[in-house]
Amino acid sequence: MLSTARSTETVIEAKDLSVGYEGIPVLTGINFTVASGEVFVIGGGSGCGKSTLMKAMITLLPPIDGTLRIAGHELVTGGEAVVESVRHSIGVMYQGGALFGGLTVLENVRLAMEENGLYTMSEMNSLALSLLAMVDLDEHCNKMPSALSGGMQKRAAVARALAMNPKIVFLDEPSAGLDPISSAEFDQMVVRLARSTGRTFVVVTHELPSIFTIADRMVVLGGENKTQLAIGTPKELLESGPTDVRRFLARQPEDQTLQGAAS
Amino acid sequence: MSPDMESTTGTTVIALEGALDDGRVRDAWEDLVGRARAAGSGSVVVDASKLQTVSGSGLLLLAEIRRTVVWAGGKIEMRGLTADQASLVERAVGHKPPTARVKDSTFVSDVGETAFRLLHELADTVRFIGEAAIDLVHAIGHPRSLRWRDLLRVMGQSGIDSMPVTCMLSGIVGFIIAYQMMPALDRYGAADQTPTIMGFAIIRELGPLVTAIILAGRSGSAFAAEIGTMKVTEEVNALTTMGLNPERYLVTPRVLAVAITTPLLSVFASFAGVLGGWLPMAARGMSLELYLQNVRSSIDQVDFLQGVFKAFVFAVVIGGIGCRSGLKTQVGPGAVGASTTRAVVAGIVAIIVLDGVLVGLFHTLGI
Numbered sequence: 066m067l068s069t070a071r072s073t074e075t076v077i078e079a080k081d082l083s084v085g086y087e088g089i090p091v092l093t094g095i096n097f098t099v100a101s102g103e104v105f106v107i108g109g110g111s112g113c114g115k116s117t118l119m120k121a122m123i124t125l126l127p128p129i130d131g132t133l134r135i136a137g138h139e140l141v142t143g144g145e146a147v148v149e150s151v152r153h154s155i156g157v158m159y160q161g162g163a164l165f166g167g168l169t170v171l172e173n174v175r176l177a178m179e180e181n182g183l184y185t186m187s188e189m190n191s192l193a194l195s196l197l198a199m200v201d202l203d204e205h206c207n208k209m210p211s212a213l214s215g216g217m218q219k220r221a222a223v224a225r226a227l228a229m230n231p232k233i234v235f236l237d238e239p240s241a242g243l244d245p246i247s248s249a250e251f252d253q254m255v256v257r258l259a260r261s262t263g264r265t266f267v268v269v270t271h272e273l274p275s276i277f278t279i280a281d282r283m284v285v286l287g288g289e290n291k292t293q294l295a296i297g298t299p300k301e302l303l304e305s306g307p308t309d310v311r312r313f314l315a316r317q318p319e320d321q322t323l324q325g326a327a328s
Numbered sequence: 329m330s331p332d333m334e335s336t337t338g339t340t341v342i343a344l345e346g347a348l349d350d351g352r353v354r355d356a357w358e359d360l361v362g363r364a365r366a367a368g369s370g371s372v373v374v375d376a377s378k379l380q381t382v383s384g385s386g387l388l389l390l391a392e393i394r395r396t397v398v399w400a401g402g403k404i405e406m407r408g409l410t411a412d413q414a415s416l417v418e419r420a421v422g423h424k425p426p427t428a429r430v431k432d433s434t435f436v437s438d439v440g441e442t443a444f445r446l447l448h449e450l451a452d453t454v455r456f457i458g459e460a461a462i463d464l465v466h467a468i469g470h471p472r473s474l475r476w477r478d479l480l481r482v483m484g485q486s487g488i489d490s491m492p493v494t495c496m497l498s499g500i501v502g503f504i505i506a507y508q509m510m511p512a513l514d515r516y517g518a519a520d521q522t523p524t525i526m527g528f529a530i531i532r533e534l535g536p537l538v539t540a541i542i543l544a545g546r547s548g549s550a551f552a553a554e555i556g557t558m559k560v561t562e563e564v565n566a567l568t569t570m571g572l573n574p575e576r577y578l579v580t581p582r583v584l585a586v587a588i589t590t591p592l593l594s595v596f597a598s599f600a601g602v603l604g605g606w607l608p609m610a611a612r613g614m615s616l617e618l619y620l621q622n623v624r625s626s627i628d629q630v631d632f633l634q635g636v637f638k639a640f641v642f643a644v645v646i647g648g649i650g651c652r653s654g655l656k657t658q659v660g661p662g663a664v665g666a667s668t669t670r671a672v673v674a675g676i677v678a679i680i681v682l683d684g685v686l687v688g689l690f691h692t693l694g695i
Contacts, residue, residue: 124568124569125569152569155569157566157569159565159566160562161561163561163562163563164563165558165563165566166558166563176570176572177570177572180571225566229571
């Protein structure tokens with residue numbers, strides 16, 4: 066696990082945040098901050114609102130109330146210009162990779178750079194290849210996404226997410242659909258990237274092995290009212306978190322007696 | 329199995345014995361559930377201690393008895409079940425009785441809501457096509473911003489690939505019209521006017537219309553399916569969060585491609601339609617040269633440009649509708665199919681309505 070609090074700079078701040086659809090809150094009372102360089106996990110059971118919270122953080126869903134500051138930009142009261150600024154500060158890996166099927170892996174990684182127009186073609190190719198090498202995919206750069214396995218597509222999507230040098234990288238359910246070995250390799254890659262690049266990673270997952278491998282800190286969502294149940298390191302929460310959170314992290318349903326904290 | 333019931337102490341006892349298998353369950357269901365219902369909010373004891381076997385449907389029957397008593401406010405005790413069976417039966421009761429769906433709409437409100445929704449859809453579609461047209465003008469002014477690869481790919485698909493089927497259909501339509509029209513014209517001794525009418529009808533009207541219908545079926549549906557699939561697989565979201573405008577990135581190359589190819593395709597389709605109309609005339613001995621001369625003399629540049637202009641307008645509208653349908657794709661297994669169907673139906677309805685509007689407009693303007 067990474068050491069906590071790599072920097073005092075806060076890159077994400079949520080305060081009394083409510084998020085939902087068409088003005089109807091799905092999650093309320095969200096309060097947390099994420100420091101620069103942290104690997105922060107948003108966890109909780111299925112249907113607890115993890116993806117809704119992430120959608121709000123990556124500007125796909127306008128927050129309803131409270132404060133949501135991403136890389137210094139306040140999204141609740143900010144307009145379209147703020148949304149654009151946030152989009153230039155983040156990179157996102159979607160659950161299925163969401164690579165563009167008509168482009169090669171290299172072209173996928175190069176795409177945002179092309180639109181930005183800051184680099185020459187050879188510079189972009191060089192940068193994209195370096196990013197693909199970081200995720201062990203440089204040898205597959207000229208393949209179409211359909212020729213890659215699910216895990217490789219996700220790694221390519223991480224390379225694409227890093228392409229515009231974002232402050233924060235969001236990963237949506239990275240372990241979904243991966244076998245245990247690929248999932249563990251992916252977790253190791255996330256830790257390696259976080260350590261080597263110093264970027265902040267926000268990971269939405271309910272996979273316990275991933276949580277305990279990658280998370281510096283985590284927020285657990287859930288409860289009848291769908292809110293924030295607890296925040297802390299996974300170890301802290303497993304040992305001394307609220308009962309629901311300990312049950313979640315110990316993988317113990319309600320009709321089983323909660324055992325003592327496991328490490 | 330022998331259901332037994334006692335009500336002397338105010339407690340209904342249902343004693344079960346033997347095998348509660350599928351056949352017995354079917355026979356006993358109405359009777360046992362009816363007795364549980366008759367107990368109202370009283371107490372019911374189900375004694376299963378003498379049951380030898382219980383099938384899956386038997387457990388469902390026990391669950392139904394339990395549910396009936398609990399939801400009526402009564403008390404129930406189940407004896408003789410294993411712990412796992414008792415747990416399963418207890419879980420099957422659920423938390424609360426289902427509430428009946430209350431239909432709070434009337435026929436009038438349904439019609440009103442549908443009309444309002446359709447008007448909203450229409451306004452949104454017009455806005456989307458307007459924005460697509462503005463993006464088109466912007467792209468023409470800034471060619472470097474265009475996705476040339478997409479543009480050329482769609483031009484190939486909507487132009488070259490569509491050419492054979494469009495020309496074939498237009499030729500057949502031309503043949504049918506000429507063939508059907510000749511007997512009527514014969515009555516007035518005006519069969520030799522067929523080339524004149526054909527030139528007018530095909531070049532101003534049917535050439536662009538047939539091209540547009542093929543376009544709606546091939547390209548409109550393809551745009552909706554492609555973009556709809558991208559929506560489902562979150563590729564559209566990926567574009568958005570990368571700071572790329574999905575409408576400009578996905579819509580502009582597609583609409584521009586069909587806006588370029590459709591007028592050209594319409595010219596070929598019109599020519600094929602005119603040639604198709606010659607076949608019945610050829611059977612009467614008219615040479616192709618004379619036929620084409622007659623067609624040529626019946627139309628002028630304005631007629632030709634009218635047809636080309638119509639094809640251009642149809643292309644922008646069909647391309648816009650197809651792309652919008654794709655971007656509006658919802659979630660679920662049938663979502664992309666629904667978007668594709670909507671794109672084709674809305675596209676064909678739109679071009680026929682629009683054709684009527686353009687005919688009226690040209691007539692009013694005297695062209």
